[in-house]
Structures are given as structure tokens and as C-alpha cells.
Amino acid sequence: xxKPPTTLRDIAKALGTSIGSVHRALxxxxxxxxxxxxxxxxxxxxxxxxxxxxxxxxSSKKTLRISVNTLQxxxxxxxxxxxxxxxxxxxxxxxxxxxxxxxxxxxxxxxEEAFAAAIDxxxxxxxxxxxxxxxxxxxxxxxSRAVIPVVCVATDAPHSGRLGxxxxxxxxxxxxxxxxxxxxxxxxxxxxxxxxxxxxxxxHAEKYAAFENTLRSFYxxxxxxxxxxxxxxxxxxxxxCRKLFEKYPDLCGVYVTTEASIPVINAARDAKLLERLxxxxxxxxxxxxxxxRSGAVAATIYQRPRAQGEIAFRMLHEFLxxxxxxSLQVALxxxxxxxxxxxxxxxRQSQESARENKDKNDKKGQEDQPQGAxxxxxxxxx
Amino acid sequence: xxKPPTTLRDIAKALGTSIGSVHRALxxxxxxxxxxxxxxxxxxxxxxxxxxxxxxxxSSKKTLRISVNTLQxxxxxxxxxxxxxxxxxxxxxxxxxxxxxxxxxxxxxxxEEAFAAAIDxxxxxxxxxxxxxxxxxxxxxxxSRAVIPVVCVATDAPHSGRLGxxxxxxxxxxxxxxxxxxxxxxxxxxxxxxxxxxxxxxxHAEKYAAFENTLRSFYxxxxxxxxxxxxxxxxxxxxxCRKLFEKYPDLCGVYVTTEASIPVINAARDAKLLERLxxxxxxxxxxxxxxxRSGAVAATIYQRPRAQGEIAFRMLHEFLxxxxxxSLQVALxxxxxxxxxxxxxxxRQSQESARENKDKNDKKGQEDQPQGAxxxxxxxxx
DNA sequence: TTGAAAGCGATACCAG
DNA sequence: CTGGTATCGCTTTCAA
Numbered sequence: 001x002x003k004p005p006t007t008l009r010d011i012a013k014a015l016g017t018s019i020g021s022v023h024r025a026l027x028x029x030x031x032x033x034x035x036x037x038x039x040x041x042x043x044x045x046x047x048x049x050x051x052x053x054x055x056x057x058x059s060s061k062k063t064l065r066i067s068v069n070t071l072q073x074x075x076x077x078x079x080x081x082x083x084x085x086x087x088x089x090x091x092x093x094x095x096x097x098x099x100x101x102x103x104x105x106x107x108x109x110x111x112e113e114a115f116a117a118a119i120d121x122x123x124x125x126x127x128x129x130x131x132x133x134x135x136x137x138x139x140x141x142x143x144s145r146a147v148i149p150v151v152c153v154a155t156d157a158p159h160s161g162r163l164g165x166x167x168x169x170x171x172x173x174x175x176x177x178x179x180x181x182x183x184x185x186x187x188x189x190x191x192x193x194x195x196x197x198x199x200x201x202x203x204h205a206e207k208y209a210a211f212e213n214t215l216r217s218f219y220x221x222x223x224x225x226x227x228x229x230x231x232x233x234x235x236x237x238x239x240x241c242r243k244l245f246e247k248y249p250d251l252c253g254v255y256v257t258t259e260a261s262i263p264v265i266n267a268a269r270d271a272k273l274l275e276r277l278x279x280x281x282x283x284x285x286x287x288x289x290x291x292x293r294s295g296a297v298a299a300t301i302y303q304r305p306r307a308q309g310e311i312a313f314r315m316l317h318e319f320l321x322x323x324x325x326x327s328l329q330v331a332l333x334x335x336x337x338x339x340x341x342x343x344x345x346x347x348r349q350s351q352e353s354a355r356e357n358k359d360k361n362d363k364k365g366q367e368d369q370p371q372g373a374x375x376x377x378x379x380x381x382x
Numbered sequence: 383x384x385k386p387p388t389t390l391r392d393i394a395k396a397l398g399t400s401i402g403s404v405h406r407a408l409x410x411x412x413x414x415x416x417x418x419x420x421x422x423x424x425x426x427x428x429x430x431x432x433x434x435x436x437x438x439x440x441s442s443k444k445t446l447r448i449s450v451n452t453l454q455x456x457x458x459x460x461x462x463x464x465x466x467x468x469x470x471x472x473x474x475x476x477x478x479x480x481x482x483x484x485x486x487x488x489x490x491x492x493x494e495e496a497f498a499a500a501i502d503x504x505x506x507x508x509x510x511x512x513x514x515x516x517x518x519x520x521x522x523x524x525x526s527r528a529v530i531p532v533v534c535v536a537t538d539a540p541h542s543g544r545l546g547x548x549x550x551x552x553x554x555x556x557x558x559x560x561x562x563x564x565x566x567x568x569x570x571x572x573x574x575x576x577x578x579x580x581x582x583x584x585x586h587a588e589k590y591a592a593f594e595n596t597l598r599s600f601y602x603x604x605x606x607x608x609x610x611x612x613x614x615x616x617x618x619x620x621x622x623c624r625k626l627f628e629k630y631p632d633l634c635g636v637y638v639t640t641e642a643s644i645p646v647i648n649a650a651r652d653a654k655l656l657e658r659l660x661x662x663x664x665x666x667x668x669x670x671x672x673x674x675r676s677g678a679v680a681a682t683i684y685q686r687p688r689a690q691g692e693i694a695f696r697m698l699h700e701f702l703x704x705x706x707x708x709s710l711q712v713a714l715x716x717x718x719x720x721x722x723x724x725x726x727x728x729x730r731q732s733q734e735s736a737r738e739n740k741d742k743n744d745k746k747g748q749e750d751q752p753q754g755a756x757x758x759x760x761x762x763x764x
Numbered sequence: 765t766t767g768a769a770a771g772c773g774a775t776a777c778c779a780g
Numbered sequence: 781c782t783g784g785t786a787t788c789g790c791t792t793t794c795a796a
Binding site for chain 1: 434435436437438439440473474475476551553554557558560561562565566568592596600677680681696700703708715717718720721722723726727
Binding site for chain 4: 441443
């Protein structure tokens with residue numbers, strides 16, 4: 001069928017030079033005359049040379065070190081992202097990857113330090129959550145200068161020179177939220193509120209715009225209010241909501257675009273509005289579960305942290321290994337969680353952590369695992 | 383940090399035997415005395431031997447051949463599944479995989495022949511859509527006997543000895559459909575219809591049960607009618623629907639669990655019911671687009687064919703390479719498509735086929751691709 | 765049944 | 781700057 005692939009030898013032979021020079025030329029290592037380098041590069045293309053990765057991994061002892069800079073597990077979100085990364089890393093066939101987790105306590109706190117540490121440590125690549133994109137921008141640039149590719153998760157850092165970004169599609173999220181809101185409310189008319197962290201965050205502004213557009217196009221009877229910015233401060237969220245609820249008695253729906261839905265729900269409850277409001281939230285964490293179960297929250301838009309982690313890892317790894325990834329900008333479709341399918345998602349999450357624990361145990365008492373055994377997982381990654 | 387991994391040499395040295403014998407023992411190749419084989423196996427465990435895959439791939443010339451047996455592209459569904467498989471295959475680092483597509487024209491037509499051909503051809507593994515599970519069962523058994531692992535996509539073949547299964551979670555699908563139906567209808571009361579291929583198909587019966595359960599638990603005002611079985615025959619679907627529509631004037635919603643939604647929509651239109659009915663469908667294909675756009679279809683449950691293909695491939699490949707997969711039963715969460723986020727999904731599908739075409743062109747005129755270039759893709763496998 | 769050795773294709777080092 | 785070569789861990793073949 002196919003002719004045997006071109007090897008370094010082939011190139012060397014064709015050029016009447018040595019395999020060593022070819023290798024150096026291909027990696028622009030020092031010590032090659034510009035002339036031979038050119039000829040090698042030329043010949044490599046015409047022969048269609050593709051490096052044999054198996055051989056590469058075998059001979060090169062170096063292991064790729066990648067730093068994962070994320071928020072500490074205050075919420076389950078980042079734990080799940082890390083799980084996804086860990087999973088993707090172990091599912092790589094050639095296990096030459098080492099992951100270093102650097103976590104920081106809060107939005108903007110310790111973020112720069114963690115990033116600096118990763119650069120100083122000369123890791124081969126970084127996966128990061130830029131909680132303050134504008135602050136991290138210069139750090140990412142610095143990494144690029146040190147030839148360390150950076151992949152952003154969940155939030156983008158625009159104009160930073162980052163290699164890639166994986167996040168939830170803001171347009172799809174905002175639009176589906178609006179569409180659901182409209183359908184849920186049926187013929188009802190009234191005002192709709194939306195809460196977000198800050199309009200300065202690109203993603204949030206985009207979600208808002210998408211929500212607004214869809215609402216306006218399909219449900220003209222609903223009026224979208226100006227966004228509530230909560231800056232991830234519970235009290236701010238709560239009091240702004242209370243104020244808003246008083247001001248707009250015709251309020252009939254709220255869309256919470258961030259994880260900060262609990263204060264909103266509390267405000268609604270305290271204002272005796274919980275029954276009357278259609279609430280759509282974002283993500284899935286323990287405190288939200290009873291709210292969904294009870295019907296207080298009609299639906300939540302799950303941002304698939306695990307899938308984000310997996311894909312971010314694959315993207316970075318592919319780049320590190322191949323020198324290129326096919327997709328450097330991945331926008332995932334969110335999942336929709338409601339009462340009916342809530343258990344499905346909870347089960348997934350618990351299986352995840354169960355597997356985590358199992359892995360830890362395995363490390364301790366290696367022997368006793370039947371090799372071929374494998375649990376039947378109701379699972380996803382995707 | 384970690385001590386160097388155990389190699390064949392280590393085992394051989396520890397046992398005072400040769401690396402050749404160790405290798406033979408580990409692969410139970412012919413020509414090893416039971417005694418040495420035992421000792422090798424023993425030593426391998428205690429030393430915690432893990433084969434070095436890079437070395438394995440490098441030295442072994444053989445390439446894995448896997449057969450993909452699916453329906454011809456009458457609908458886009460199977461085309462997308464195949465795309466997912468192709469993508470997953472090319473994203474494997476060590477490209478020692480060869481995929482052979484065997485398609486058959488219709489449900490149950492040519493399916494056995496295709497399977498037989500794959501076995502005769504001595505492929506290393508099979509990914510298949512068992513359109514007639516009970517028929518394929520014995521074939522899958524036969525494959526197992528020939529040590530050919532089989533992974534089912536979309537539909538399971540129970541008790542067949544298949545290695546694994548990847549499909550959409552029926553419980554999550556049916557439940558979310560019911561939950562949406564209930565919310566969409568708000569305070570309306572009435573009958574709900576459901577159509578499916580045949581209750582004899584496990585997946586369909588499960589979807590029905592999930593739909594019914596959720597509806598009963600949360601929306602007692604809605605009454606679920608007995609399922610309409612369409613057997614994928616348009617006329618059957620159409621006429622049964624017309625009859626049903628006449629019989630139940632209080633009908634307010636229809637859930638189509640299969641791709642066969644067009645005849646249902648037509649029947650509703652012809653019965654002048656389109657406006658009054660809340661219709662939830664399954665999957666996403668060209669003819670359905672205008673129906674969603676117009677609002678005739680409130681929502682469709684997208685079964686993520688591409689993700690199914692990708693995961694099926696990974697599952698099989700992991701098994702073939704490692705001798706075990708971590709998850710042999712994958713149930714994916716479906717995506718929800720409505721007017722608002724419809725474009726997002728359409729864009730994904732078209733990007734997909736655009737990339738396909740690009741790939742084909744690449745094969746012809748290799749040279750002209752800038753190495754590092756990569757399109758910005760909105761989304762990926764998921 | 766076993767041992768020894770020749771690759772696989774790239775990396776990295778050493779001598780010229 | 782360049783050519784040669786040992787090495788990585790495994791598969792496979794050939795002798796013994």
C-alpha cells in the first residue's frame with residue numbers, strides 16, 4: 001500500500017550528509033551551516049518527512065512538564081477541571097508528561113506569583129485560568145518569550161499571545177438560557193434580570209449580549225433589565241437583587257450567568273418571590289442541588305469543567321508534541337441540567353471522585369487489581 | 383524522583399534468564415516452559431513491569447486494523463459518527479492504525495455480511511452499529527471467539543459479549559425531554575404522545591420509561607399516551623400520528639425519540655395542529671432546521687454522533703493497545719438544540735465537513751500547507 | 765525450549 | 781561545523 005515513511009537516514013543519504021547534521025538542521029540546533037540547513041529543510045519537505053514519535057519518545061529521556069494554574073477548590077468547578085486534565089494526561093499513551101498543579105486562593109490572589117513560579121521553573125507549557133485577564137496578559141507574554149505555550153481555560157486572555165483557549169461557548173449559553181426562559185414563561189410578560197461578575201469580562205458581556213439578542217428576537221414580551229454586577233461578592237449580589245426585586249414588581253425571570261446563584265436565590269426567597277420567578281443558573285455544585293430538586297431553579301447551564309480540562313490538556317500536549325494543534329480555540333456546548341436529568345450528572349460527578357480515590361489507593365497497594373477489570377461507568381468527557 | 387521503570391532486561395536479569403524468554407512468557411507465545419513462564423509472570427508483577435509503548439511501536443511493524451461497520455449516510459448521523467472516528471484516529475500520536483469502513487444500506491440489510499467480512503479479513507477490532515441487535519449477537523460472539531473486540535455505537539447488543547458500548551444516556555434524554563415538555567406547557571393539561579422505533583429496542587423502551595417517570599413525578603397534569611411505533615417507515619409514522627391526533631383532541635405535546643420526526647411534523651401540520659403542539663425531537667439534520675427555526679419544533683435532543691464516534695474509537699484503541707480500557711460503558715449526555723443556539727450547532731457541523739474536504743485536498747497537494755497554521759475552530763468533540 | 769543479536773528511528777555525545 | 785555511534789526498550793529472527 002503506502003511506501004515506507006521517510007526517516008532521517010533517508011534525508012541524510014539523499015543529501016550525502018550525516019544523520020546528525022540532518023537532526024540539527026531540523027531542530028535548528030547550533031552548529032549547522034546555513035547552507036546545509038537549507039538543503040536539509042528543503043529535502044525534508046520534498047521527501048515529506050514526518051518524525052517518528054515513537055522513536056523520539058524512546059530515545060529522548062526528557063519528560064514534558066506542564067503547570068496547571070487554577071483556583072483552589074473553593075467550588076467543585078476547578079476540582080473537576082483538574083480531574084479532566086489528570087484524566088487526559090493518563091490516557092496519553094506515551095506517559096512522558098508530568099503535571100504540576102499550582103493553585104491560588106482567590107480571584108486575582110496569588111495568580112501572578114503562581115504564573116511566575118511556573119516560568120521560573122521552566123515548565124514546558126502552562127494551562128491557566130486567567131482570573132484577571134488584563135493582569136495576566138503581560139505574564140503570558142513573558143511566557144511566550146520564554147517559548148512556553150499557554151492555554152487558557154474558562155476565560156480568555158485576549159491579546160496576550162496565549163496559544164489557545166478552551167471555554168464554554170458564550171453565545172450558545174446565553175442563547176439557550178434566553179430561549180428556555182422564554183419558553184418556560186410561555187405567554188407571561190414582564191422583566192427579566194441577569195447577573196454577572198462584571199461587564200468588563202469579555203465572556204460575561206458576550207453572554208449578556210447573546211441572552212439579550214435571543215430574548216429580543218423571539219420573546220418580545222420580555223424586557224431585559226440592565227445587568228447586575230456582583231463581583232463575586234455574596235453580599236453585593238444579595239443586596240443588589242433585593243433592591244432590584246423591589247424596583248421591578250413585574251420581574252418574572254432571572255438568569256445567573258456565574259456560579260454565584262445562591263445569594264440570588266436567597267434574595268428571592270426572602271422577598272417571597274421564589275415561587276413566582278423562573279430562575280436559570282450556571283454550573284452545578286452541592287448547594288445548588290436542592291434548589292434544582294425543589295424546582296426553585298428551573299434549569300442550570302452546566303459548563304462541563306471536566307471536558308474543559310481534558311480538552312485544554314489535549315490541546316497543549318498536541319502542540320508540545322507535534323508543534324501544532326488542529327484546534328486552538330475550542331468553544332464547548334454547555335449541558336442543560338434540570339430536575340429530570342439531575343441524577344445523571346450527580347452520578348457522573350461522584351463516579352469521578354470515586355475513581356480519583358481509587359487511583360490514590362491503587363498507588364499504595366498496587367498488587368491487588370485485576371488487570372482486565374474496568375468499572376461500567378456512566379461517563380462522558382465531552 | 384521516581385526510580386527508572388522496570389524493563390524486560392530487569393526481569394531477565396533478576397531471573398537469570400534471557401530477554402527473549404521473558405518476552406515470550408509475557409505474551410504467552412509458544413515455546414516457553416510453563417515453569418519459566420510462571421516465574422517471569424511472577425517477577426513481572428513484583429517488579430511492577432509496564433511495557434514501554436514507544437519501544438513497542440518502534441520495533442513492531444504491525445499496524446492495527448479496525449473495521450467500522452455502520453449505516454450508509456442516508457442521514458447525517460452516521461457520517462458524523464464516522465467523522466468522529468476518523469478524527470480520533472488521526473489524533474492518536476502513534477499512527478499505526480488503519481480504519482476500514484464497511485457500510486450497509488439499511489436497517490438490517492447487509493449488516494451481517496459486513497460483519498462477516500470484517501471477521502474474515504482478520505481485523506484487530508470492530509466498531510459497529512448493531513441495527514438488529516438480536517441478529518448481530520451471534521456474530522459478535524463469533525468475533526469474540528476470534529479474539530476480535532467489538533464496540534457498539536448508539537445501540538447496544540446485550541449479552542453478545544461485546545467489549546463495550548457508547549451511546550447517549552437514555553435516561554438523561556427521556557427525562558430532560560419530559561422536563562422540558564412539562565415546563566414548556568406550563569399550566570396546560572392534556573395528553574402527550576411519544577413515538578419510537580419499537581418497544582423491543584432496549585434504548586427506546588428506556589427512553590419511554592424515563593420520559594414517563596419524569597412526566598409523572600413532576601407534571602401530573604400531563605397524561606402520557608401509549609407509544610407510537612413507527613419502525614422507521616414514514617407512512618406508518620404519518621398515518622398513526624393522524625389517527626392519534628383525531629383520537630385525542632386534548633393532545634398538547636409530542637416527543638419523537640428517533641430521527642423520524644418529519645412525518646410527525648407533517649401529520650401535525652396537515653391536522654392543523656402544528657401551532658398548538660409542543661414538539662420535541664431527536665437529532666439534527668438539514669430537514670429539521672427550518673422546523674426549529676420556525677418554532678414548530680420547540681427543541682431537539684442532539685445525540686452527539688461525532689462524540690460517540692470519537693469515544694468509541696478511543697475505547698477500542700485503548701483496549702487494543704493497553705489490554706484494558708478504563709470505561710467500557712459510556713453514556714453521554716445529549717445536547718439541547720433550540721432556536722437560540724441552533725446556529726452554533728450548524729456551524730459546528732459545517733466546519734466539520736469543511737475540515738473533511740480540506741483533508742482530502744491536503745492529500746493531493748501536500749506541499750502548500752504552512753506547518754504551524756491551524757484554524758480557529760468553534761468547538762470540538764463534545 | 766532457550767539465548768543472542770539485529771534492527772526500529774530518533775537523540776545526544778564525542779571526536780575530528 | 782560535521783560525521784559517526786551508543787543508546788532507548790521492545791520485537792523478531794536465527795542459532796544453539
